[in-house]
Ligand SMILES: Nc1ncnc2c1ncn2[C@@H]1O[C@H](COP(=O)(O)OP(=O)(O)OP(=O)(O)O)[C@@H](O)[C@H]1O
């Protein structure tokens with residue numbers, strides 16, 4: 427059982443041009459083995475929220491709990507994957523994957539067993555000795571996912587991990603991640619601004635509105651798994667997409683008509 | 690190659706265009722005269738000894754600068770406290786021209802090796818340290834953050850992320866720094882020396898031997914190219930993972 431919850435988190439950045447309220451009293455709870463997607467317009471505070479959950483950013487107020495225990499900073503119970511390629515360029519693929527276990531001074535054979543298994547699953551067994559520069563963008567992100575999983579985290583926090591990929595690679599990566607998730611059954615918080623992606627992947631979609639970043643609505647995705655590409659054409663998918671789009675766009679127009687923002 | 694051709698073209702064409710004075714072999718001797726005196730200098734005047742003397746000074750001065758500057762620079766770039774303590778001093782001294790220290794250094798160290806090495810040190814150490822501090826401070830934050838989320842302690846982040854991520858930039862700046870070392874060494878040797886390439890240049894100018902001066906300058910150029918090639922090879926050898934290294 428591993429859940430992650432955010433209680434009443436607010437984040438105010440003090441900048442030269444004044445205070446920016448990036449997040450305003452956000453509370454959410456992602457249950458065990460649940461795939462949660464967080465969507466919202468650019469700048470609405472998705473990354474900030476995820477970094478707070480990861481312990482990389484300390485919130486101005488509020489707390490984050492993993493399995494009911496409050497977190498203070500980053501920890502191996504939460505693995506992270508970012509949009510930018512964050513592989514260590516001087517380490518080979520296998521060494522990247524073994525980075526976490528190595529910090530724990532895990533025995534070599536055991537590390538090897540973990541990385542062998544993960545690289546196999548990621549379809550990267552032949553690239554164990556390659557340097558990151560020799561990989562395509564999609565492969566890099568798979569290594570990054572493997573590296574996060576190597577620590578056996580309770581929760582996986584992903585910030586637009588496929589944002590830099592082209593449409594084809596991206597679709598493949600989404601199906602791939604679904605497979606991984608079905609196998610590993612981790613609790614996942616997945617940030618994206620691609621609504622299709624959020625519906626295709628998530629059990630739940632959390633929508634956020636910007637300035638200040640607030641949680642707008644929590645939408646359960648009632649499309650049964652396993653999901654296939656056909657899902658994109660179904661009426662239910664279209665309905666969900668329109669609903670989520672409205673939640674986000676309605677807010678963008680708030681400046682024009684205030685009344686539209688009423689829930 | 691193109692460079693040599695350009696030099697030849699210049700010495701041949703410039704006189705035809707009437708560039709003042711340059712047609713006079715006294716001011717700008719022809720390439721073959723320079724080549725001949727370069728040969729003479731090595732064969733009969735013990736120039737190799739001077740080249741070695743200069744190279745040795747560069748080597749020592751640069752090694753000392755790098756041996757202190759690299760760790761200090763990385764520490765300044767990685768740790769706030771170290772930065773607050775050292776950066777202001779180093780930044781200030783960097784603006785003081787090393788050549789202005791020469792008279793003082795002569796009084797402190799005499800006119801022999803120590804003084805030359807001290808001049809190189811002052812000229813190279815301060816800017817090199819700051820450049821290397823910039824390298825370490827510029828390591829992408831995501832790389833550091835991801836290490837923390839993988840369970841690294843501060844110390845582990847330093848040893849396993851900041852250090853390895855800094856090395857390529859460190860080598861790049863060493864390559865730049867050794868160029869400064871040559872500049873300051875020649876200045877130091879022009880002021881006071883009994884051996885070295887700068888000394889040869891100064892003596893030659895007393896006897897108006899422009900061919901020898903140019904031969905000496907070309908020698909410095911060639912040594913510079915060789916050092917550069919060495920650094921490029923080192924980069925290729927040490928950082929096969931770099932995006933810049935193909936093959
Ligand atoms: N370190 C910081 N200092 C000051 N302001 C910040 C900082 N980080 C984020 N912000 C501000 O907080 C707000 C939310 O930023 P955040 O990066 O979380 O948005 P996002 O939803 O991830 O956007 P995107 O979809 O473009 O990645 C923005 O207005 C941004 O300018």
Ligand SMILES: [Mg+2]
Pocket residue numbers: 472473474585
């Ligand atoms: Mg973001």
